[in-house]
Amino acid sequence: MALQQYIEAFWHSDGLVSRLMLPLSRLYAGVARQRRQRALEAPPPRWPVPVIVVGNITVGGTGKTPMVIWLVEWLRAQGLRAGVVSRGYGGRAGRHDPHRVMNTDDPGEVGDEPLLIATRTNVPVVVGRARAKAVRMLLSGDACDVVVSDDGLQHYALARDIEIAMLDGRRRLGNGRCLPAGPLREPEDRLQTVDWVVVSDGAAQAGEYAMMLKLGDARRIDPSSDETRALAAFRGQTVHALAGIGNPQRFFSALEGAGLNIIRHPLPDHHRIAPSDLDFGDTRPILMTEKDAVKCRTFASKRAWAVPVDAVPDPEFVDALSERLRSV
Template identity: 40%
Template sequence: MAISKSQQFFESLWYRKTVWWLWVFWPFHLLLRLIVWLRRSFYRKGLFKSTKLKTPVIVIGNITVGGTGKTPLAIYLIELLKSQGYKPGLISRGYGGNSEHYPLTVTESTPASESGDEPFLIRRRTQVPVMVDPIRARGAQELEALGCDIIVCDDGLQHYALQRDIEIVVVDGNRQLGNGWLMPFGPLREPQSRLKQANHIIVNGKDMVLEPNSIQAINHHNSELKEPITAVAAIGHPERFYKTLDSLGYQFERQSFPDHYQFSKQDFESFQGSILMTEKDAVKCLSFADERFYFLPVSAKLSKPFLQSLMEQIKAITHES
């Protein structure tokens, strides 16, 4: 199921100067701002339950809909923590996945259709405990029981039912915050003022860059890419993937799917030549990928000032705990 033209149209409105007729919905925008403010206030005042763990929690998230680079940042942060002697674990909602039971401990044999693509990818890349649970506090407590001494919460900025010690917000350096309106009239989950309350703001493309690694075959065969090449992406911002391939000199056709789309073998029956995917999409094709399937892994690189500031804060909260 490729992205529909209507979906493309409405998303394009978010990232350009606000069209005149959108102002008709200004009262709804104000109502949404009020709802967002009330919800957070209720958590802050204790009217809604919020769990505080003994283990420090680092939340990685954004205030916009769609991809900003959170998953590569989570992988980088986990590897950094491991190198510093910590025992990190990751808790995720598991968007796009559907399991019969939670908390779900993600293993190499867990289907990505159950765990969600991002938790499966993070587990595969880092080999740390990864827990999936819609009730993140419950899943995080499972990580504590497994011996994790610091917990990374993936895409949990708006999940106030789990208290956090550090907040890292990722912003797309190209698209920024779009037209500045809240969903569904714009891309914002929370008002722009929310950024002032975060501990760290990472601008993807400035403070963080995503460096492409070597293209790999999904099933580890030795064949080389064959033309024609179809680039397939089911991520929040497919254009970032396509621009990366452009910069590497590849000629290809584009085929976008909805974010977190669960692929099947039938989706690719009509494709000729090679199929080149993101790593997040590739993990959903492990069971049926043939010699046509390849993926491009990327790695996050962060600025030294951010890393220094972050590690100082991590050492402070782990010492306190």
Template identity: 40%
Template sequence: MAIAQIIQNAWNKKAKWLIVLRPLSWLYQFGFTLNKKLYQIGLKRKFKAPVPVMIIGNITVGGSGKTPLLIQLVKYLQQHQVRVGVISRGYGGQGPFPALVNLESVPDVVGDEPCLIVQSTNVPMAVGGNRQATIELLIKHYDLDLIISDDGLQHWALERQIEWIVLDNNRGLGNQKILPEGYLREPVSRLKHSTVIEHAQHPQSELNMHLQVAEPYLLNPLFDQSERFDANQDFYAVVGIGFPQRFYDTLESIGVHQFQCHEFPDHYDYEIDDLQFEDLTPIITTEKDAVKLLPLLKNHPSFNREIWIVPVEAVLSEQCYQLLNKQLTQLGIDLIQGY
């Protein structure tokens, strides 16, 4: 098992041995704080985009639900005639960067989450580690009112007008320690300085979201797409996301109780052998994993195991939309009602 996976498991279990990593956490926090300060006092230059930038991020490593939230916000803005574009680092993609993302883009080039975002919304999108170059490429090809950055909360070189931090109450803040002793990218105090969206089924805050599960569907293009999903059968739960337990909880919520867990690192590059088991028990997985698996199925047409996808959609509280409308109005962006 890779050391990154060992540490990930230790974070989830709040293992006591993580204390040996505390000196590295001090070093990480010192470097992070110094870098942030250099931007604040102007010794390092920030890039200000020609249109307002909204960042959706988190202070933890691993999944928090920000991608479903971003997709839902894009759909909402599109419905209200806001010309929105999205940028992302394109983690897991090989580039070259910066690159535009379209419906023909593949995860190996631009990353899995950008493919999922564009397939879900057809939003103008560009990816790359250099946010300035990525934004410049995007606005060269599209007239935009707003740019949403998928992650990049800690990327101080990019000036932003709105920050939303997704806090997953199911996972929480772990041992509340900074990397690598814990899975926090920044101290908990960071939550006081941005809009915090609580991801929870039973939230305490008015600004909240939860994930609503839709009917699972078959990924295999050669299988009978009219086949109904049977939650009572056995499954291999194959998943490569930041917080697999959320997916297992989702399976339980839709009545799937008989499954074997097969976890891979976040943004994992699947090979067809990863989907081979001793029998033909179906696989069940996430939409994020599906964008990686579909090209494998097209390249291996003889693969005859069912792969079921569990789609989820972020449901935001009305207060989230009210706040967004207020924040955009303050930036001179008006949402057209009635769409």
């Protein structure tokens, strides 16, 4: 984590290391612009159903997965059948690419985020390095009215009808530079071409929509138990908090905001959790994200609890999305 924290620090500053990398950053930005321009000049064929891409232009956690889960559940409430495609970051499903995710799959094979989405929403989820192939498998095997792509804003081989760019409200665009001098996957002006910019965990600026991230009741990870417990029940004691996500500090801050006294245990994003990662030498409760919980459900002790993070988008965004879908 020390290296990751160091990289994030210079990505959010105008320090010497970042300035030395500016030539590479400009080269990266130029290539990114060329890729997008080629896609605009020769767009891929459209799909028979609307495709919504939820992505970002920055490296790190921005709330994409909570947004995808919310979007799938919202579509269901509108009477629409959704399916999800994902790259499956952190997984090794290359031997069966694309692959339909099952609730019993190993997260090390299919990726932690696709498995979480599948278990939370009970909609078909297909992972694949080529998202177009994943969509083809999804539509050939399931009745879907809308396809949601988890990430893939820069995957221009996938035709899309709606683009939602997620942005972390605290870190925003860092120093505004492209990789490797900064955290941007594409130049900042890419945000002007998406349908909406949604800001998680922070104030939205002009032309953006806010999205709150709300912690739900903790659920015991032990598969033989369906026990849930309000976070308030953990107040008055010290608990371990574990997060292997793109922005673990956001999860820790949310727990502290709920009045909990925590011992922080940040892990790299997509870290494959081992039993030793949960061995803290005491009997204190362990709270972790749902994304981490799917990776240790076969060996987590009864002290381990998963804490869901639910998206609550701005009602004006919901209205805009509803209107846009009617026109697709």
